[in-house]
Amino acid sequence: MIKLVLYEDNPQLREGLTMLINGSDGFEVLAAFKNCENVVAEVEAYQPDVILMDIDMPIVNGIEGLKKIRAVNTDVKILMLTVFDDNKNVFEAISNGANGYILKKTPPARLLEYIAEAQTGGAPMTASIATQVLKMFSAMNNEKGEDYNLSDREKQVLQLLVDGYSYKMIAAEMYIAIDTVRSHIKKIYEKLHVNSKSEAVAKAFKDKLV
Incomplete structure (x- = not known):
């Protein structure tokens, strides 16, 4: 029943x-x-x-x-x-x-x-x-958002941010100086029009950037 x-x-x-x-x-x-x-x-x-x-x-x-x-x-x-x-x-x-x-x-x-x-x-x-x-x-x-003209290097940094890496870990993973990481992240924030890591990660998921 x-x-x-x-x-x-x-x-x-x-x-x-x-x-x-x-x-x-x-x-x-x-x-x-x-x-x-x-x-x-x-x-x-x-x-x-x-x-x-x-x-x-x-x-x-x-x-x-x-x-x-x-x-x-x-x-x-x-x-x-x-x-x-x-x-x-x-x-x-x-x-x-x-x-x-x-x-x-x-x-x-x-x-x-x-x-x-x-x-x-x-x-x-x-x-x-x-x-x-x-x-x-x-x-x-199928909906892919804008690509925001991120360079391959910037996409790699963004992917590591999404994966939870710290600036120091990104530097070690990519064999670059921590200042270079900061420079990449500053450019990523500008291109994505965001002000924080959490906003960048949210936008990366929303627009399928990684």
Whole structure:
């Protein structure tokens, strides 16, 4: 028996989903709520296997609810069930720990399959959403930031900074004087428009400079 808790602000849809799920073998809705205002206490009280979560709800929406749950519970499966198929909501949901993302226009039989899939560790997504996710990750991987005209020597120094080397260790590794290291780092900071090692390292990761 797969036990669910629903979050949906539309009363007709909330009731319809409850009836659909409860009327299907192997599924049971333990409770249904109109927003995520008390989501942590509710999930703790009912201990569901799967949560069906709308995004656009008053007071506390589904993305905020997802974050609240994930701050205290990484085990429960959370399926976003929404009308939104825009990049921002998809990315927000997935990066904050949603197990799947499905649209409300999904046929009832398919919805039940998605719930079962999530419960067994799958990551169900409506086809159009899956395509978007692949495109998003592909774009992220291909996106190389500016190269800031760093010389090979400066890139080598930056790589060692990223690896946690001190100025002294960089000097020893590259067989150069510590003053030369300082000179390289000063130029790196100027080119990257940063003022500290942590900013330089953050920018190196963000723009895939190393």
